[in-house]
Amino acid sequence: AQSVTQPDIHITVxxxxxxxxxxxxxxxxxxxxxxxVQSPGQGxxxxxxxxxxxxxxxxxxxxxxxxxxxxxxxxxxxxSVHWSDAAEYFCAVGAVNTGFQKLVFGTGTRLLVSP
Amino acid sequence: xxxxxxxxxxxxxQMGNDKSxxxxxxxxxxxxxxxxxxxxxxxxxxxxxxNKELIINETVPNRFSPKSPDKAHLNLHINSLELGDSAxxxxxxxxxxxxxxxxxxxxTRLTVL
Numbered sequence: 767a768q769s770v771t772q773p774d775i776h777i778t779v780x781x782x783x784x785x786x787x788x789x790x791x792x793x794x795x796x797x798x799x800x801x802x803v804q805s806p807g808q809g810x811x812x813x814x815x816x817x818x819x820x821x822x823x824x825x826x827x828x829x830x831x832x833x834x835x836x837x838x839x840x841x842x843x844x845x846s847v848h849w850s851d852a853a854e855y856f857c858a859v860g861a862v863n864t865g866f867q868k869l870v871f872g873t874g875t876r877l878l879v880s881p
Numbered sequence: 882x883x884x885x886x887x888x889x890x891x892x893x894x895q896m897g898n899d900k901s902x903x904x905x906x907x908x909x910x911x912x913x914x915x916x917x918x919x920x921x922x923x924x925x926x927x928x929x930x931x932n933k934e935l936i937i938n939e940t941v942p943n944r945f946s947p948k949s950p951d952k953a954h955l956n957l958h959i960n961s962l963e964l965g966d967s968a969x970x971x972x973x974x975x976x977x978x979x980x981x982x983x984x985x986x987x988x989t990r991l992t993v994l
Contacts, residue, residue: 804922809987810924811985812982812983866929866978867929867975868914868929868939869926870926871924873921873923874922
């Protein structure tokens with residue numbers, strides 16, 4: 767069965783420091799991978815996605831992620847974190863079920879940004 | 882110019898009641914979804930509709946009944962509400978039901994007392 771693991775429940779980063787959020791997936795076929803962000807009390811906003819091609823993908827708000835098939839990982843990075851980046855981050859894999867897609871989410875990582 | 886909208890944003894009700902949550906998308910997408918986010922923030926798909934037809938039905942109690950009057954709308958009706966139904970319910974849509982980007986609504990926080 768498809769699954770996504772985000773091993774870090776919480777991460778605290780100083781403003782201006784770099785960030786890496788970890789995501790590992792389990793999926794039998796070539797995965798479609800996503801990172802979403804959820805600000806407090808808000809819905810989910812798509813940060814970036816990987817479908818195929820270049821394994822380093824750029825997203826909105828200065829985020830990027832790298833797909834590493836050998837490690838079954840899709841880690842999210844940002845070179846310099848801003849206070850407004852504090853939010854919950856979800857990694858997801860697009861899994862095909864009887865020909866149709868559903869998103870399987872990880873449990874999320876809460877990012878705290880310290881001054 | 883909201884892409885995926887849900888009403889209401891908050892819903893507080895008593896156990897045993899019946900309630901509905903509405904979802905509308907103006908993206909022209911064919912496929913819509915309902916997800917449930919529990920108190921630990923875990924998100925899980927419940928249903929998916931494509932062109933008004935049910936295509937994904939996860940293991941959800943039959944007290945939950947989705948209805949899609951047209952492909953821009955997907956409503957969720959819940960009968961005989963239970964405490965465990967308290968959660969945030971998210972609607973989403975995608976252009977196709979295949980591997981595609983899903984766009985989410987703002988969520989409806991349901992609290993059952």
